[in-house]
Amino acid sequence: MLEIKDLSVAVEGKKIIHDVNMTIQNGETHVLFGPNGAGKSTLLMAIMGFPKYRVTRGSISFKGKDITGLTVDERARLGIGMSFQRPPVVRGVKTSDMVAACLKGSEDDDAIGKLADKADLGEFLERDINYGFSGGEIKRSELMQLLAQKPELTLMDEPESGVDLVNIVLIGKLMNELLEKNCPIQYRKCMGLIITHTGHILDYVNARTGYVMCDGTIGCVGDPHEILTTIREKGYDECIKCYLGRVPTHE
Amino acid sequence: MSKTNASRNYKDKAKTAADKVAALGEDIDLSKYVSSDEKPPYRDNPSSLPSKAKKQMLDAGIMLDDTSQRSGTYIQMDNTPVHSSVSQDGVEVMPVGQAMEQYDWMADYWWQAVAVDQDKYTANIELNQYSGYFIRSLPGQKTVFPVQACLYLAKDKLVQNVHNVIIAEEGSELHIITGCTTASREETGLHLGVSEFYIKKGAKVTFTMIHSWNPEIAVRPRSGVIIEEDGLFLSNYILMKPVRSLQMNPLVRCVGDNAVARFNSVLVTGEGSSLDVGSRVILDARGAKTEIISRAITTGGKIIARGYIEGNAPEVKGHLECRGLILGEKGVIHAIPELKGNLAGIDLSHEAAVGKIAEEEVEYLMARGLTRDEATATIVRGFLRVDIEGLPPLLAEELKRAVEASEKEVM
Numbered sequence: 001m002l003e004i005k006d007l008s009v010a011v012e013g014k015k016i017i018h019d020v021n022m023t024i025q026n027g028e029t030h031v032l033f034g035p036n037g038a039g040k041s042t043l044l045m046a047i048m049g050f051p052k053y054r055v056t057r058g059s060i061s062f063k064g065k066d067i068t069g070l071t072v073d074e075r076a077r078l079g080i081g082m083s084f085q086r087p088p089v090v091r092g093v094k095t096s097d098m099v100a101a102c103l104k105g106s107e108d109d110d111a112i113g114k115l116a117d118k119a120d121l122g123e124f125l126e127r128d129i130n131y132g133f134s135g136g137e138i139k140r141s142e143l144m145q146l147l148a149q150k151p152e153l154t155l156m157d158e159p160e161s162g163v164d165l166v167n168i169v170l171i172g173k174l175m176n177e178l179l180e181k182n183c184p185i186q187y188r189k190c191m192g193l194i195i196t197h198t199g200h201i202l203d204y205v206n207a208r209t210g211y212v213m214c215d216g217t218i219g220c221v222g223d224p225h226e227i228l229t230t231i232r233e234k235g236y237d238e239c240i241k242c243y244l245g246r247v248p249t250h251e
Numbered sequence: 252m253s254k255t256n257a258s259r260n261y262k263d264k265a266k267t268a269a270d271k272v273a274a275l276g277e278d279i280d281l282s283k284y285v286s287s288d289e290k291p292p293y294r295d296n297p298s299s300l301p302s303k304a305k306k307q308m309l310d311a312g313i314m315l316d317d318t319s320q321r322s323g324t325y326i327q328m329d330n331t332p333v334h335s336s337v338s339q340d341g342v343e344v345m346p347v348g349q350a351m352e353q354y355d356w357m358a359d360y361w362w363q364a365v366a367v368d369q370d371k372y373t374a375n376i377e378l379n380q381y382s383g384y385f386i387r388s389l390p391g392q393k394t395v396f397p398v399q400a401c402l403y404l405a406k407d408k409l410v411q412n413v414h415n416v417i418i419a420e421e422g423s424e425l426h427i428i429t430g431c432t433t434a435s436r437e438e439t440g441l442h443l444g445v446s447e448f449y450i451k452k453g454a455k456v457t458f459t460m461i462h463s464w465n466p467e468i469a470v471r472p473r474s475g476v477i478i479e480e481d482g483l484f485l486s487n488y489i490l491m492k493p494v495r496s497l498q499m500n501p502l503v504r505c506v507g508d509n510a511v512a513r514f515n516s517v518l519v520t521g522e523g524s525s526l527d528v529g530s531r532v533i534l535d536a537r538g539a540k541t542e543i544i545s546r547a548i549t550t551g552g553k554i555i556a557r558g559y560i561e562g563n564a565p566e567v568k569g570h571l572e573c574r575g576l577i578l579g580e581k582g583v584i585h586a587i588p589e590l591k592g593n594l595a596g597i598d599l600s601h602e603a604a605v606g607k608i609a610e611e612e613v614e615y616l617m618a619r620g621l622t623r624d625e626a627t628a629t630i631v632r633g634f635l636r637v638d639i640e641g642l643p644p645l646l647a648e649e650l651k652r653a654v655e656a657s658e659k660e661v662m
Contacts, residue, residue: 050614092636
């Protein structure tokens, strides 16, 4: 379980998000909507623990443990993984090195090859990570690494952006595997928190809770499909107005 | 001109340059170093060398106990050849003095790719006792295994004078590993080395040089390469052990159409070391190509990484890539890439980057569960990994091992 309480986060001294409350139970996938600059990415980065994203108030707990003071790698080893929207190119570090690092040597010899086949990235294993990758290739590479890392909580920042229709089917498939969507809910452990602008990913990944973030906090909570319909029909302003005054609580 | 006259000519020229300060690098006072009349004994079997020397040589890529993966071996201690042998047809390996006696045509190659009066170091070699290797691949002959050559500085405070000549005859293929190292880990010494390469039509030479000196040694190699039509010269240089002062700036001339020169250098240095290492390629013939790649890491020393490409013929292409990492608080990396185009229709480019490891990259790896130290090590290892196009798998493997062996010291 991920539990966020009264969270405020500042970047370079500037408060970006405030008073965020969120609970994700084991096996659940939640979706974050919101206009540009609302603070969605900041929330994900703060959950992952990047030092630039400083928690000024509140707490983040994961699997019953307060992780607010843990470093990025400590959180990763505890079971939090992140699919980066724009990961850096690391020259000389091959894609296969990254997958191997995620596997931590715990798998059979051909584990890397199998994962690459699954993500249709066999030809990319010997290339420098993210170097000259297209939008779709980056997403698949990120998911391939996460499938190796096997996090219990996966944070995804716009998995569908810059991806064509063929790629999105494969990405949806990889996400479902990562989030154990084929496993009955009562046995499912893996959790997900996905940022989406377009909501396209909802056609491929089943999510039961959605949030709208605006001006650095969560403005509403509800069924993600309903929220998406409102946003599409009336825009974010209307969506937020509709829930104005409602105290953001988790269902 | 007779041999004696030619020789006198070079000596005279050298005398005029005996005090000529080199264009680059700290000026080395030659009077601080000694010469020696001692001649270490010749060894028919190089594995009979003392085990300490063999260990030092192994660190520089020279394998003496098992030479099954070498097509020839040359060992020089100070200024005396102590072993030379070949184990494959089609390749010749011998002390350069012996080649001078054996072949009248050696005059056509002697001081032709490097000028004897370039500076006081080239002059010093000509004017004093020297030796060096002669390695030649015969026309159409392709060696599978590399020839290994070791230049070993045994005596303290000595100046080692080396003059090598390498000839790849038409259509031949030659691989050379040169390991330069020293007996003492703390005494001073000076290594001066001239290497002249002649790569004939359609020939291919890969030259891998591993330097493993000590923090008190000064080094001044002087290399010249002439590549004829369709010839290929591939140079790999690895320096990952401390050295006090090293300056070199080999000059390659692509004189034949479609000649290709590639340089890969990996330089790692720490406090107290000063390196000034470059490569110059002159593209004088149609379709000639070059690529100069260098990776430099300093943990406290100073590195000047130079590159110079000059295009003088149509359809030539050159690219220079110089990347430097400064690890730790001190350390200087000065990248000086230079391009000169003398006509239209040429394609020369460069990229240079100097800095510390990007925090964003470290954090990316940490988000996969690596600790900060593991992430940094992975990035440094990747930085040093230069994939060399055209290198035989065996050599590529050895090179990888050499880099990995030294990596631990960097971390």
